[in-house]
Every structure is written in structure tokens, then in C-alpha cells.
Amino acid sequence: MQKTRQLTPQDVMFIAGESDRIYQHTGALVLLDSNACPGFCYEVYRDYMSERIGQIPHFRWKLHEVPLGLDLPYWVEDEQFSFDRHIRRIAVPSPGDRRALSELVGYLYSRHLDRSRPLWELWFIEGLEGNGFAVFQKLHHCMMDGQAAERLAEIMGDFAPNAPPRELDPAIREARPGVLPDPWQESGNTLTHLSRLPLKFGREVAGVLSSRLQRRLTGKRKAVGKKPPAPPTPFNVDIGSEREFVFGSLPLEDIKRVKEHFGCTVNDVVLALVGSAMRDYLLARDELPDASLRAAMAVSMRSKDDEELGNKVSSTSVTLGTDLSDFAARLRAINAETGAAASEVRAGGRGPMEILQLFPPLVLNLLFSGVKAEQVLNMMGANVIVSNMRGSARPIYMAGARMATMYPMSIISPGVAINVTCLSYAGNVDFGITIDPVLVPQAWSLIDGLEQALGQYLTLAGGRSGRRRQAAGSKPAAPVAKKRSRRKGEGTATQARAPGARSRGAQRRRKKPESEG
Structure with missing residues (x-):
């Protein structure tokens, strides 16, 4: 007899956290190089993806929510599933450059997924400069975390043009959502789970207190130390419903060169680049706090051989070193925290978010609906979310077209209006920054800040490789004449290369895309 299948408590956190202003889906903007694939078009891509997605049962699952939110929702098969309800085509507004593409992606992201259907969408984007194509993917976080979503690209793609389909992992190919529970079974499950809640809650709280006491007695807690609070900034307030994506x-070769020179990790270098860009951004606006900004750093809880889709991720708070003007000192400060902090999480360090996962959706909805930005800031202990994922070192092809870049797009929340997510792919590290455009104007300067910071670190490491940053289009944007000022001791900045973002008024008047189907 086939069993029911409920979401995990961590999955449900992403469902309960949604509101009119908060989206809990992730995204990925993929630029396609079809130069070696004559005849590539929407119809070719659609037929290819229809065949590939048809082999992955997860994409046919939808939510069945328990009345009143008294228990965890169920995954059930969508009996009315139609691929054409989930794939759309759209044209980017003229002139089709990266700024126009950015506006389109922000518009597409700022719409909730339909919970009555499987929680994903594919947007095939036409009209890019040079007759190029792109794909924007939306996927609800309750389905899988970022690392699993990246694996999905490898599953759905090929490592050579026009390669035969590869055999899928049985854990994915044979996954089943479970049957729809009858009312009596659903009620019985709900009563059972509710009756066990006090015991689970008591055990969880006791476990947290016990692990903290044990770390203090063994001295392990001292290695991490008490984390300082995140200082308030203009983007650590309540957010609106609009999103911008830069x-x-x-x-990757340059980042690894810095890593080897300083004896740290790629993740440390990424955090140092983000810290440097954030410092420049706030300095230019005379808004840099004296205390260092802190980042909510994602920590994967997956084992090396974990092939399942789903959510297996936690997070911890680390410094970004924005209080330090010296680049080397900033990286050393970050490195001093990251290793111990991640180890603590993987060893079972738990906190308020793990406690919250015990509550049924009804309670979570009530808690999240009343949460204030300052409460999120205090609970997360972070000003910005930073996530670094490892992707394929080999190029991936879809319907013969090469995936040139994969820019990840993720979630912002009240109190944290900036999310920086990056993915190493085919020799590059692709950065996607999601922001509230009203709270974080001129967000393209953050992308410039990342490149400028890497240049500074490469100078310290003895030089850079011959490869340079490649922007979203085939042509780089025109330089901006004005340079940002820096505090003494920071070095010389290169010219900004990306166009500035719109003003507050212009952002409110965002144009609707030309077509949508």
C-alpha cells in the first residue's frame, strides 16, 4: 500500500514564511549560447525540456494543505498536470541589454507561484542583444535547496551538444509523492502529531541547552566566541514587494589564486569580496556603521554522496570585516570565524529556527505575520545573506545550446534586504544579488565592487590571470565616469562598469514586459 508523504518541518518554514511582500521561491537566470546550434528556438527548447522534466517525478507534485494549518502539508500527484502551464515565453524589452534583462527578471520573480499546481515555472526569454536567448527558472524553496536545484541543471542537461539522455539516479527517477490521505487518516495523523508536540519541544530545548553546556565545559564554545550583534543599516528594515536582480x-581561477595565497577557502574569499563591496557601497553613501556587517552564511548539511532532492541546509552568522580598511586584515578576520562557525552548525549547534520548525503551520503563520524587521535582524544576527554553491566544472548543454552562465537568485526577508548567492560553473563564479530596489538603490555598483575587490586581492597575491569578468551580455557596459571615494588606506578603485539603478520614483514606474504568454 502506498504511503502518504508529508513535507519536512524545514520545508514548511518556507511555506509559512510567505506573504504579500515575501516570496519563498528561488530563481536562476541562465544565458544560452546557441551559436553552434542552428535552428535553436523556443519550440526546440520546449520539446527538450518536456521530455527531460517528464522523467523527474518531483515536478508533478503539488501541495495538499491540512485544514487550518494544524499539521504538515502533503505532497500529492497533480492529476491535472500540464507542462504547458509551467513553461512560458516572453520577450525582453528593447534594447535587450543586461539592464533590460534585469528589469524583466525582477518583474517575473515578484509574482507568487500558484499553490494549486506544482511550484515551479520556466520562462524562455527572447530578444536579447545579438539575437540571444535566456531562461529564467522559478522554483519554490519548499521543494529543494539551492544545492539540489543546481544538481537539477546537471540532471536536465547534457555534458556535450546533442548527447543521448543520461540514466537518472533511482532516488530521483523512482521518487513518489504519496497518496492523498482520506479525511479520517488525515485527522488521525494531525492528532498524533499534535499530541507529540510537547514532548518534541521539550526534547529540542533540552538538547539545545545540553549541547551549549557541553561546548562550554569542553572549551569548544570558546573557539567560536559570542557573536556580536549585526549593526543596523538602511537595508535592515521592512521590505516591499518589488525585487531587483543584478x-x-x-x-574562478583568480579566486583560487587568492585562496592559495592567503591559505583560506574559496568561501572565505567570496565573503571577503562581498564585505569589500558592501563597505564601498555604504562608504559612498556615508552610511557605513562602525561595527562590522555580518552575513548569514549558508551551511550545507548534505553528505558528500547525498543525491536526493530536498532541503538540507542550515546557516550561521559570520563577520564581513567591513570595519577594516585593510583588505588582507578583512580576509583574515573572516577566515578566523568561518571554519569554527560552520563546524559548530554541522556538529549540532541549534538555535531559534530549529525550535520554530517544531510548530504546525498555523502557529508559524501567526508568528511570521507579526514579525518585525528588527526581530529578524536580532534572530539572524546578520545584515546580508551570502550563499556560495559549487556547480559543474564542465559546461552543460540544453537542446544543443550551451549554458554560458547560471546566475542564482534567492530570497530576501524583512530586516535583510540583500541576498548574495554565487555558483561556481564552468570556470567562473556567477554572482546573483537580489535586493529591494527602494532600500538598495544603484545595486549594480555592488557587482562592480566585487570585481574591484578581487583586483585588490589579486594585487596582494601577485597578479591576476588573463581571464576577466564577463558581464551578462556579450558586450561590457560603458564605463561610468565618476569614481567612488574610499577611505584612506583602501587603494585605488577601478572605474564602475555597470549602469546605475533607477531612482525611487522610476522604480515605482517599472514598465511591464512587451509580451507574456
Whole structure:
């Protein structure tokens, strides 16, 4: 007899956290190089993806929510599933450059997924400069985390043009959502789970207190130390419903060169680049706090051989070193925190978010609906979310077209209006920055800040490789004449290369795309 299948408590956090202003889906902007694939078009891509997605049962699952939110929702098969309800085509507004593409992606992201259907969408984007194509993917976070979503690209793609389909992992190919529970079974499950809640809650709280006491007694807690609070900034307030997405790429070879020189990790270098860009951004506006900004750093809880889709991720708070003008000192400060902090999380360090996962959706909805920005800031202990994922070192092809870049797009929340997510792919690290455009104007300067910071670190490491950052289009944007000022001791900045964002009024008047189907 086939069993029912409920979402995990961590999955449900992403459902309960949604509101009119908060979206809990992730995204990915993929630029396609079809130069070696004559005849590539929407119809070719659609037929290819229809065949590939048809082999992955997860994409036919939809939510069945328990009345009143008294228990975890169920995954059930969508009996009315139609691929054409989930794939759309749209043209980017003229002139089709990266700024126009950015506006379109922000518009597409700022719409909730339909919970009565499987929680994903594919947008095939036409009209890019040079007759180029792109794909924007939306996927609800309750389905899978970022690392699993990246694996999905490898599953749906090929490692050579026009390669035969590869055999899918049985854990994915044979996954089943479970049957729709009858009312009596659903009620019984709900009563059972509710009756066990006090015991689970008591055990969880006792476990947290016990692990903290044990770390203090063994001295392990001292290695991490008490984390300082995140200082308030203009983007650590309540957010609106609009999103903007800026993106760019840096050579992985250059980042690894810095890593080897300083004896740290790629993740440390990424955090140092983000910290440097954030420092420049706030300095230019005379809004840099004296205390260092802190980042909510994603920590994967997956084992090396974990092939399942789903959510297995936690987070911890680390410094971004924005209080330090010296680049080397900033990286050393970050490195001093990251290793111990991640180890603590993987060893079972738990906190308020793990406690919250015990509550049924009804309670979570009530808690999240009343949460204030300052409460999120205090609970997360972070000003910005930073996530670094490892992708394929080999190029991936879809319907014969090469995926040139994969820019990840993720979630912002009240109190944290900036999310920086990056993915190493085919020799580059592709950065996607999601922001509230009213709270974070001129967000393209953050992308420039990442490149400028890498240049500074490469100078300290003895030089850069011949590869340069490649922007979203085939042509770089025109330089901006004005340079940003820096505090003494920071070095010389290169010219900004990306166009500035719109003013508050212009942002409110965002144009609707030309067509949508």
C-alpha cells in the first residue's frame, strides 16, 4: 500500500514564511549560447525540456494543505498536470541589454507561484542583444535547496551538444509523492502529531541547552566566541514587494589564486569580496556603521554522496570585516570565524529556527505575520545573506545550446534586504544579488565592487590571470565616469562598469514586459 508523504518541518518554514511582500521561491537566470546550434528556438527548447522534466517525478507534485494549518502539508500527484502551464515565453524589452534583462527578471520573480499546481515555472526569454536567448527558472524553496536545484541543471542537461539522455539516479527517477490521505487518516495523523508536540519541544530545548553546556565545559564554545550583534543599516528594515536582480561573473581561477595565497577557502574569499563591496557601497553613501556587517552564511548539511532532492541546509552568522580598511586584515578576520562557525552548525549547534520548525503551520503563520524587521535582524544576527554553491566544472548543454552562465537568485526577508548567492560553473563564479530596489538603490555598483575587490586581492597575491569578468551580455557596459571615494588606506578603485539603478520614483514606474504568454 502506498504511503502518504508529508513535507519536512524545514520545508514548511518556507511555506509559512510567505506573504504579500515575501516570496519563498528561488530563481536562476541562465544565458544560452546557441551559436553552434542552428535552428535553436523556443519550440526546440520546449520539446527538450518536456521530455527531460517528464522523467523527474518531483515536478508533478503539488501541495495538499491540512485544514487550518494544524499539521504538515502533503505532497500529492497533480492529476491535472500540464507542462504547458509551467513553461512560458516572453520577450525582453528593447534594447535587450543586461539592464533590460534585469528589469524583466525582477518583474517575473515578484509574482507568487500558484499553490494549486506544482511550484515551479520556466520562462524562455527572447530578444536579447545579438539575437540571444535566456531562461529564467522559478522554483519554490519548499521543494529543494539551492544545492539540489543546481544538481537539477546537471540532471536536465547534457555534458556535450546533442548527447543521448543520461540514466537518472533511482532516488530521483523512482521518487513518489504519496497518496492523498482520506479525511479520517488525515485527522488521525494531525492528532498524533499534535499530541507529540510537547514532548518534541521539550526534547529540542533540552538538547539545545545540553549541547551549549557541553561546548562550554569542553572549551569548544570558546573557539567560536559570542557573536556580536549585526549593526543596523538602511537595508535592515521592512521590505516591499518589488525585487531587483543584478548579476555578474568572476574567474574562478583568480579566486583560487587568492585562496592559495592567503591559505583560506574559496568561501572565505567570496565573503571577503562581498564585505569589500558592501563597505564601498555604504562608504559612498556615508552610511557605513562602525561595527562590522555580518552575513548569514549558508551551511550545507548534505553528505558528500547525498543525491536526493530536498532541503538540507542550515546557516550561521559570520563577520564581513567591513570595519577594516585593510583588505588582507578583512580576509583574515573572516577566515578566523568561518571554519569554527560552520563546524559548530554541522556538529549540532541549534538555535531559534530549529525550535520554530517544531510548530504546525498555523502557529508559524501567526508568528511570521507579526514579525518585525528588527526581530529578524536580532534572530539572524546578520545584515546580508551570502550563499556560495559549487556547480559543474564542465559546461552543460540544453537542446544543443550551451549554458554560458547560471546566475542564482534567492530570497530576501524583512530586516535583510540583500541576498548574495554565487555558483561556481564552468570556470567562473556567477554572482546573483537580489535586493529591494527602494532600500538598495544603484545595486549594480555592488557587482562592480566585487570585481574591484578581487583586483585588490589579486594585487596582494601577485597578479591576476588573463581571464576577466564577463558581464551578462556579450558586450561590457560603458564605463561610468565618476569614481567612488574610499577611505584612506583602501587603494585605488577601478572605474564602475555597470549602469546605475533607477531612482525611487522610476522604480515605482517599472514598465511591464512587451509580451507574456
